[in-house]
Amino acid sequence: MLISLLFNMNLEPTFFSIDEIKTKEYIIIDNNVYDFKKFEEKHPGGAKVLVYFRGKNATDKFYKIEAHTDEIKKNLNYFKVGELIN
Numbered sequence: 001m002l003i004s005l006l007f008n009m010n011l012e013p014t015f016f017s018i019d020e021i022k023t024k025e026y027i028i029i030d031n032n033v034y035d036f037k038k039f040e041e042k043h044p045g046g047a048k049v050l051v052y053f054r055g056k057n058a059t060d061k062f063y064k065i066e067a068h069t070d071e072i073k074k075n076l077n078y079f080k081v082g083e084l085i086n
């Protein structure tokens with residue numbers, strides 16, 4: 001417990017409703033919720049698409065991009081802020 005607090009690891013994921021995701025301008029991929037705000041200007045595919053998908057579900061689009069390798073799919077975790085309430 002102490003270790004997890006020290007390393008700021010959540011034992012339980014934070015759950016977000018669609019309304020919260022819209023307000024906070026997070027992006028949904030699968031059942032996960034991401035904050036790409038700080039990454040938008042760094043995205044190799046450009047900021048525009050990430051700005052467009054703010055508050056939206058980008059699952060289909062994200063997986064259709066061939067440049068999104070398995071490595072990139074794993075790196076999504078760095079941007080994860082929680083999961084979608086079902």
Ligand code: HEM
Pocket residue numbers: 027036043044045046049050053058061062065067068072075076079
């Ligand atoms: C961990 C997060 C992400 C990483 C590391 C990443 C990385 C990349 C890379 C390396 C490319 C190729 C750029 C090139 O060919 O020059 C790319 C393209 C692209 N990405 Fe991402 N991406 C991420 C998230 C997303 C998300 C959430 C979306 C939303 C749907 C997205 C949409 C696109 C699009 C539309 C392209 C352009 C494809 C094209 O021009 O053919 N990406 N991304």
